[in-house]
Amino acid sequence: MSVLRLAISCPLRSLFDYLPPAGLTAEALDGLQPGVRVRVDFGRRQLQGWLIEIAAESAVPATSLRAAQAVVDDAPLLSPWVLQLCRWAADYYQHPLGEVLEAAFPPGLRQAQSHQPPGQPGWRLSQRGKGLPGGALQRSPRQAEALALLQDVDELATSTLRANGISAGILRQLEQKGLAERCLLAPGHALTTPQPGLALNAEQAQALQGILAHYGQFHCSLLEGITGSGKTEVYLQLIAHCLAKGQQALVLIPEIGLTPQTLARFTERFGSGIAVLHSGLNDTERYAAWEAARTGAASIVVGTRSAIFSSLLRPGLIIVDEEHDGSFKQQDGFRYSARDLAVKRGQLEGATVVLGSATPALETLHNALQGRYGHHRLTRRAGAGELPALRAIDVRRKALQGGLSEALRNAIESTLHTGQQVLLFLNRRGYAPALQCHDCGWIAQCTACDTRMTV
Missing domain, CATH: 3.40.50.300 (P-loop containing nucleotide triphosphate hydrolases)
Known part of the structure; x- marks a missing residue:
């Protein structure tokens, strides 16, 4: 008897035994590899499981075992190393293996859907967009820029357009005008020629x-x-x-x-x-x-x-x-x-x-x-960059105005006079938004402004 030992996407930290699906040939059973997805009945629900191994027997009586509904994949969608990584992570972090395996899949494959390799989302010009002159859309420079990019090539991936600063909203506006349309780009191995790198120190x-x-x-x-x-x-x-x-x-x-x-x-x-x-x-x-x-x-x-x-x-x-x-x-x-x-x-x-x-x-x-x-x-900045000068000021026994020392105020004043900007980082103001008396309701306030004092 052959038993499918599965990890199922549920919060139970154990594997589950199922009989092979009805109609599965012995040859197909022998060809099953760890990691293929299997659709099973689990209680009153239908869930997705992953084949971990094919066992010769089960601790559960054969009469109590259910048969799996179907084997979803012809071959595992996870590489053997990622499958091994998931098994290691489930053991190391003490988490159900089925939920760990589910995290390794995109949402579109988490409900036992059949695997259909998708194309890469992209955009291309419509027939109307192809006939538009290059100087069109002068009042919408970002749309004109997107149109120019699409006119240079037949199709462009959405990620490439995004990298060039073209947002989804701009593309939707072109789509509403009938100038561009969505498409799926056929996947293919990208043979890229990297640009030369910068000189290293x-x-x-x-x-x-x-x-x-x-x-x-x-x-x-x-x-x-x-x-x-x-x-x-x-x-x-x-x-x-x-x-x-x-x-x-x-x-x-x-x-x-x-x-x-x-x-x-x-x-x-x-x-x-x-x-x-x-x-x-x-x-x-x-x-x-x-x-x-x-x-x-x-x-x-x-x-x-x-x-x-x-x-x-x-x-x-x-x-x-x-x-x-x-x-x-x-x-x-x-x-x-x-x-x-x-x-x-x-x-x-x-x-x-x-x-x-x-x-x-x-x-x-x-x-x-x-x-x-x-x-x-x-330890040093690349190129001609230099580290900023740092100076620690001991403000003990020195007069402060609004928490600022005289040296800091002078540095701020001289910086502003040169037309430059100043950025002040403030530490945490306190642990409570106000200091209030529990007997009379009195609230401590600053003597110089309307701000409540913090502790």
Whole structure:
């Protein structure tokens, strides 16, 4: 008797045994691989499960076993290494394996839908738009710019238009005017020719060569560099080396807000072949980006923490920028640290891992100082940039006006006289919004203004 042992997307921390679907031939059963999706009846619901193994027997009596409804996939959609990473994460973070596996899929594949490789969302000119003269839309310069981009080529990906500053609202306005229309671009492997990189200073070159010395095998390095020291340029040249080897690079960034500037810089250097994965995309865009990463159509994958579970056809490099940032930790549901999973994934796939930060997390710095990670430091700014001068002022026993010392007031005054700006960072004002007497209701107020005093 053959038994399908499945992980099911439910909050129970166990695997579930099912009989093979009715009508499944012995040949098809032998060809099933771990990771394929299976549709099953679970209680009164129909859920999605993932095949973990085919067992010869079950601890549950055969008469009590249900038969699975259908095998959804012909082959696993997750790479063997991502499947192994999910199993490791479920054990390490003590979370149900089925929910961990569900996190590795885009929303469009979480309800046992059949896998139909999507095209990349894009835009093209309509017949009316193709006949429009180049000087049209003078009153709408952004629409005119979008129209000019679309006139240069037959079709453009939505992500490429976004990288050029064309928002979705501008494209919708062109669509309403009948000048542009949505389309799906056929996926294909992007053969990009990177633009030459910038000249590196001695510290950047040393860091680059130190990381590349271990390329082609698992090795984790901490790139510790002050703000403006050129860490991104080191990333870009590492990615260029990865692409030259015919491999893919995965770049994790902490916030969705950093995506446009990161994408613009990568597009400028590498052109097309870049997939973006984050929760701000709609389901179609996420599905397309996930598929481009899985099939190798995207040479570079840029995303937030959830992108760590995206399958790569030819993994070679994993970069975690601002690795100390708390945004890499999932705080609800399946709780995990994307930075730590990046290191584990690099170990499983034999990929090079780079953790970059100006203020490394203590555990990362400890691993670097203990020799577990490579440690490369960038102590000065790239190019002609200089660090700002810092001065600490002891204000004890000195008169303050509104909390400002005389030296600070003079510095502000002299800066304003030169026509420059001043930025003041204020620390926390207090622990309570007001000081109030519980007996009479008196509230402490400032003697110079109407603001309530804080404790």
